[in-house]
Amino acid sequence: MKKKKWLLLFSGGITTVVFVILGFIAIAAIVIGLETMSSSCDSDSSGDTTTASAGGAGGSWTQSGTEANKTAKELFDYWTGKGMSGAQAAGIVGNVAGVEDTSLELHKQESGGSGQGLYQFTPDSKYTNNPKSDQSWSVQNQSDVVIALEPGTVKSFFNQTKSSSPSETAERWMTLYERPGIPHLEMRQAAAEKAYTIFGGASIAAKDSILGDASGTAATGSASDAETLGCSTSGDTSSSGAWGWPFKAIKSKQDVMNGSPLDSQHYGMTSYDRGGGNHYHDGWDFQQATWGGQNVVAVHDGTVYKVAYSSDGRDWHVDVKSDDGWYETYQEGFLSKSDLAVKEGDKVKVGDKIGTLTGTHLHLGVSKTEIEKAQNSWNKDDGTWKNPLDIISGGGSSDSSSPK
Numbered sequence: 001m002k003k004k005k006w007l008l009l010f011s012g013g014i015t016t017v018v019f020v021i022l023g024f025i026a027i028a029a030i031v032i033g034l035e036t037m038s039s040s041c042d043s044d045s046s047g048d049t050t051t052a053s054a055g056g057a058g059g060s061w062t063q064s065g066t067e068a069n070k071t072a073k074e075l076f077d078y079w080t081g082k083g084m085s086g087a088q089a090a091g092i093v094g095n096v097a098g099v100e101d102t103s104l105e106l107h108k109q110e111s112g113g114s115g116q117g118l119y120q121f122t123p124d125s126k127y128t129n130n131p132k133s134d135q136s137w138s139v140q141n142q143s144d145v146v147i148a149l150e151p152g153t154v155k156s157f158f159n160q161t162k163s164s165s166p167s168e169t170a171e172r173w174m175t176l177y178e179r180p181g182i183p184h185l186e187m188r189q190a191a192a193e194k195a196y197t198i199f200g201g202a203s204i205a206a207k208d209s210i211l212g213d214a215s216g217t218a219a220t221g222s223a224s225d226a227e228t229l230g231c232s233t234s235g236d237t238s239s240s241g242a243w244g245w246p247f248k249a250i251k252s253k254q255d256v257m258n259g260s261p262l263d264s265q266h267y268g269m270t271s272y273d274r275g276g277g278n279h280y281h282d283g284w285d286f287q288q289a290t291w292g293g294q295n296v297v298a299v300h301d302g303t304v305y306k307v308a309y310s311s312d313g314r315d316w317h318v319d320v321k322s323d324d325g326w327y328e329t330y331q332e333g334f335l336s337k338s339d340l341a342v343k344e345g346d347k348v349k350v351g352d353k354i355g356t357l358t359g360t361h362l363h364l365g366v367s368k369t370e371i372e373k374a375q376n377s378w379n380k381d382d383g384t385w386k387n388p389l390d391i392i393s394g395g396g397s398s399d400s401s402s403p404k
C-alpha cells in the first residue's frame, strides 16, 4: 500500500496531462492533425494521396473518392459482413478514423506512437506474428487478426451493443478494445456518427449467427480467450465462487501485464525499496494512465463492510467480505468519497461498480485474513496477502503464497 514518490509524480503527471487534454479538445484536434501531417511522408503502399486529415469527423475519409474514404468503407463493410449492425460497424470505424489512424493508411507508424495500422497494433509484431496474419496489412486481414487476438472482446462488444447508437458503440469499442490512455471520446463518437451517415448504417441490423461463427472460428490458439472463458466477469450470475477483473476492459492476465509495465506495481517481492528496505508489495496496482476514469468493479461477490478514509496510505478504501472466506480491499484509487458507488452493508456481485478510478492507481488486495488485521502484514511476505492476479485468473482455487 505504501507509495513511492517517483511513481506518484509519474502518475500525477499523466493525470494532469489527461485533464489538460480533455479540457482542450480543440488543441488536441490540432495536435492530432499535426501528427498526421508530420508523418504523411511515410512510405506506404496504400496510394493515399491525401496530405492531412483532422481527427474526429473532419478527415479526408469523409470525402468520397479519396483513398481514405475507400478504406473506411471497406472497414465498415468488413464488420457489417461479420453480422454487426451499421451502428456497430460505425463505432469501430469511428475509433479508427476518429483517433487511432486518422488518415486510414493501412500500414503506418503514427508519429509519437508505437502502434501500427488501422487498429494501432502495439507492437506491430502483434499483427505480423499472429497465425492469422498474411502480412498484407489489408483492411480485411488486419480485422481478421483483431478477431483472432480478442475473440471474447469482439463478441462482448457485439452482444452489448446490438441495438446501440453509433456514439454508444464508439464508446464501447473504445473501452473494450482500444483501452486508450487518453480517450478523445468525442472525436471517436463524432467520426462514428459520420460513418453511420455516409455509409448508410441505419439500414443495417445486427445478424447474430454470422458473428457467432466468425468469433468461433477465430478463437483458435488464443490464450487470452481461454483465460477469458475461465474467468467470470459477466456480473449477472449468482455463482458466489466466481472471480472477475477490477476493470471490465480487462479480459485476461496478459491485459494486466500489458497495462502495468512498472515492476513496482506488481504483487510480491519487487525490484525497488518501498521504504526501510522493504521490497514487498501486498497487492496489485492498476495505473491511472491505463484505467483512469473507468469503473472499478467487484472482483468477487461479498458484502461491503467498510468504507473509510485511512491516512496510512490507503486513502479512501472499500473492504468487502465474501461468504467463502475471502476478503477484498480496493484502495488508493479514489480521490473522494463521491467517487465511490457503494456504502457499508451493500452486497456486491462480480462486476458491480465499486467506484470510479480517480486516484493515481487502484491498489487491489486479497486475503483470507480480515483486512484491518491483514494490514499488519503490509510489508511482510508471510502469506497473509495473496497475489490478486493468481486468485482472479485461477478462480480463487490457487492459494499459493507469493512468488519469491
Ligand SMILES: [Zn+2]
Residues within 6 Å of the ligand: 001, 002, 281, 283, 284, 285, 362, 363, 364
Ligand atoms: Zn499498491
